[in-house]
Amino acid sequence: MTERYKPNTTVACVIYSQGKFLLVEELIDGTVKFNQPAGHLEANESIVSACAREIVEETGLELIPEAIVGIYQFSASGELAFVRYTFCIELAKQQHATPRDSAITATHWLNLADIIALGSQLRSPLVLKSIEDFLQQSDKNHPAQHTPLSLLNVDYF
Template sequence: MTERYKPNTTVACVIYSQGKFLLVEECIDGAVKFNQPAGHLEANESIINGCAREIVEETGLELTPQALVGIYQFRASANLAFVRYTFCIELTKQQHAKPRDNAITDTHWLSLAEIIALGSQLRSPLVVKSIEDFLQQADKNLLPQHTPLSLFNVDYF
């Protein structure tokens, strides 16, 4: 019998305002990495509440996800895999972010071109992929639009 596949469940949020995206900077194994506010889902926590918690911890901003961008499956290595629920928030103006989590060293509002230029400093390829999906969905002439949060059944949390 093969071992049961148990990917980590993570949540992330594309936060967009005035042509820029809010990324967090962190040091992982001595290397500077950039990511959306993101993290692992905790026990007895809904996916939406987990995303809101990660936003507060990593940016200091008390924001609620507005819609789902996508659900991504990612294999980081032979023994490490993730299912990542990526949400989005569109703000009318950029807000000053101050991380509460000591693992986050800074926050940055960056354009997509600036994010792409970070290359290997991105935590994973999902950083750019989820932003591109967000932008495609935000184009009112294309389908599908952002997926509403009503998709999630949170009646049991």
């Protein structure tokens, strides 16, 4: 009998304002990496509340996800695998972000070209993929296509 596949459940949030995206900078194994505010689902919390918690911890901003960008499955090196629920928030103006989590070394408002230029410094390919999906869903030539949070069967703990 093979061992059961058990991917980690993670959450992330694309935060967008005035043509820029809020990314967090973290040091992982001595290397600077960039990501959306993101982290793992903890016991006794909903997926949406996990995302809100991660936003507060990593940016200091008290924001609630507005919609779903996508649900992604990703396999990293070896046996490490993730199911990532990515949400989004659109802000009228950029807010100053101050991380509360000591693992986050800085926050940055970056445009798409800046993010693409980061290349291998992105924490995973899902950082850019979720931004591209967000932009496609936000295309002003088409009606808004973000998936509402009501898609999830959310129990608020």
